[in-house]
Amino acid sequence: MLKRVETTENLDLFENAKQQFERALTWIDGIKVGIIDYLINPKRTMHVRFPVHMDDGSIQTFHGFRVLHNRVRGPGKGGIRYHPDVTSAEVTALAAFMTWKTAVVDIPFGGGKGGVVCNPKELSRSELRRITRRFVAELGDAIGPYTDVPAPDVYTDQQTMAWIYDTFDLMHPGKNNLAVVTGKPLDIGGSVGRESATAQGSLYATVQLLKRSVVPGIESLEGARVAVQGYGNAGAIAARLFHAEGARIVAVSDSRGGISNDDGLDPEEVLAHKNETGSVVGFLGATEISNEELLAYDCDILIPAALECQVRADNAADVKARLIVECANGPLTMAADGILQEKDVVVLPDIVANAGGVVVSYFEWVQNLENQQWDLEKVDGRLRKKMEHAVDEMVDRWIGLKEGAKKGTVGGGSAPTLRDAAMVVAIERVATVVLQRDIWP
Ligand code: NAD
Numbered sequence: 112m113l114k115r116v117e118t119t120e121n122l123d124l125f126e127n128a129k130q131q132f133e134r135a136l137t138w139i140d141g142i143k144v145g146i147i148d149y150l151i152n153p154k155r156t157m158h159v160r161f162p163v164h165m166d167d168g169s170i171q172t173f174h175g176f177r178v179l180h181n182r183v184r185g186p187g188k189g190g191i192r193y194h195p196d197v198t199s200a201e202v203t204a205l206a207a208f209m210t211w212k213t214a215v216v217d218i219p220f221g222g223g224k225g226g227v228v229c230n231p232k233e234l235s236r237s238e239l240r241r242i243t244r245r246f247v248a249e250l251g252d253a254i255g256p257y258t259d260v261p262a263p264d265v266y267t268d269q270q271t272m273a274w275i276y277d278t279f280d281l282m283h284p285g286k287n288n289l290a291v292v293t294g295k296p297l298d299i300g301g302s303v304g305r306e307s308a309t310a311q312g313s314l315y316a317t318v319q320l321l322k323r324s325v326v327p328g329i330e331s332l333e334g335a336r337v338a339v340q341g342y343g344n345a346g347a348i349a350a351r352l353f354h355a356e357g358a359r360i361v362a363v364s365d366s367r368g369g370i371s372n373d374d375g376l377d378p379e380e381v382l383a384h385k386n387e388t389g390s391v392v393g394f395l396g397a398t399e400i401s402n403e404e405l406l407a408y409d410c411d412i413l414i415p416a417a418l419e420c421q422v423r424a425d426n427a428a429d430v431k432a433r434l435i436v437e438c439a440n441g442p443l444t445m446a447a448d449g450i451l452q453e454k455d456v457v458v459l460p461d462i463v464a465n466a467g468g469v470v471v472s473y474f475e476w477v478q479n480l481e482n483q484q485w486d487l488e489k490v491d492g493r494l495r496k497k498m499e500h501a502v503d504e505m506v507d508r509w510i511g512l513k514e515g516a517k518k519g520t521v522g523g524g525s526a527p528t529l530r531d532a533a534m535v536v537a538i539e540r541v542a543t544v545v546l547q548r549d550i551w552p
Contacts, residue, residue: 187259
């Protein structure tokens, strides 16, 4: 077992989001202080409390949050998660990440996020339905096709999105309300390619990054040893797609633990095992490992695809991967970023790495508003173009920032990371619209 070093690192995700933002600002000239304050803090935070009738006849009160971080570039956009650890600070940080994510891939949305404090593993389907319907009713017109558009996230899925749509539609009869939420089932306005979009986007972004020779010693996925933390929508599909591209999946994990096999795991068989037993643990022919051991696994590429703050000051030095692809949102703390940069570990940042989901959510929104149904070729082709372009812009900006750092004109003496470059592109894009719209009264 790996030893855990005690740490006093601040694991508040919004503090991390602020630090990322403030660090990126050292590479940008001339943003006024008032605009900086406006850009980092959320436009609106909703905290609702609502009672729900449980299956055993009792009544329980639930807390839900929806944060609209910024909407100067378009309606808020971002997932809703159901998890016992959801907090206002976490949802605010995730909403801020969405503002930068939609900007860096250049889709006409702002940033939003939501969550309900609950444990879906202990709730029945009908309890989840009642929680969802009541939460949506409480949010009222805070969500809507042109105001703020939710999507799936941790422990929410197509079914949750169908309930959200249905409840909103009941509240707004006589209109085409499909675009109020994305990630819906195909038969009620979902888009082909949405379910696999996050992982598909991560694959396209990774392949493009490798093509740009940013990761010393790894030119392609052929034969690359990959470890994946989290085996849900993002992680399990990433394992399948990276495997199909020639990578060897040497370790995977979920909330109950991990498994490894240096000869390679078959991602489809692991998924079948998880669907049958509820976990990847216990998969035949694999060695059981902990989540801490997975993060430190001897591999070329580590894909954190579970929750935030997984790689921190206390375990970043143990990482052996040469590339980290942030499928999850905020899986690395700022302290971890620094340690990994010193170790020459390249990090493909979340706002680019997992943007495929929101890109195809945008395609779904467009199809809903226009009553269109695109085929997979069109969705996938456009997704690929968006992801490759975003990676190219980030890498080009990174090269530019490095030049600036050498001259000492920007960066305050430090070397830029890809995260800095992606954040610079995103912040400049949002700040430009703030100035063009002249948003002041
Ligand atoms: P999901 O609910 O489908 O899967 C989450 C997985 O993480 C599950 O396998 C679960 O067992 C595992 N997990 C939970 N806690 C864990 C822990 N402590 N250690 C290891 N594994 C743990 O969720 P998802 O939609 O795949 O989201 C995963 C991450 O990807 C989140 O950070 C989410 O914000 C991000 N993301 C998702 C999407 C999307 O479209 N679904 C888009 C962008 C980003």
